[in-house]
Amino acid sequence: MNSLIARTGLFRNNIFTSINSYRFMGRYDKKHGNKDKAQKGRVPLRHGGSIIGSTLTEGDFGLRLKSQGLRLEDKHFKTIDKLVLRYKRLSGIDTIYRMKTNVPVYHKGNHTRMGKGKGSFSHWMVRVPTGRVLLEIRNAHAITANKYLTHINHILPGNWEIIEKGKYLPRISTTEVLTKQIPGQKVPVGLPDSFKLKPEEIDVRKIVNNKTWRKYECRKLAESSFYDIFQTRR
Secondary structure, eight states, X not given: OHHHHHHHTOEETTEEXXXXXXXXXXXXXXXXXXXXXXXXXXXXXXXXXXXXXXXXXXXXXXXXXXXXXXXXXXXXXXXXXXXXXXXXXXXXXXXXXXXXXXXXEEEOOSSOOSOSOSOEEXXXXXXXXXXXXXXXXXXXXXXXXXXXXXXXXXXXXXOEEEEXXXXXXXXXXXXXXXXXXXXXXXXXXXXXXXXXXXXXXXXHHHHHTOHHHHHHHHHHHHHHHHHHHHHHHO
């Protein structure tokens, strides 16, 4: 036990850290190799009507970004993990993360001369565009899920919306949602039936028996036949 404490550092500053919380701390770090340095970059701005990542896949409820795109740090996920453990023990809610920190952030101290490298590693972060689902939950009552996701919404920066399976539409911007399926677009699972395009019901027999349509077709057929005969005679 003493070797385990010395190796993991559970007792730090005379404060006992549970094994569960310590397990979550390593979830944001890279497992193998060194941290690859990356540029700051910009949050993607979707302008082509893409709905990738804006729908539910496995859960019954979800939390989706409604405001402008932003960056989330690993400290935000660590705060969410505390709520995940709490509601898992109390209500048995299963939480499914759809995003994970994947961009390392390096920091250089103030009043430092230019050059001599990028700086030391500071934290991890992830870029979240508008309309992206951050997490999903299942095995939860509607009232409990609303309370749980509202609590997470107050913790995170930005404005987030709660979506429910079968009662939401894909979001393409901060003010617009896609109300109808685009022809040829694959419809994800969980969208209402009103979103799907209905095939046009065509009664072929009624069209064929229509006198106006039959006269028009017979006339076109006669013209084409006469034209073909005239061409062959020449």
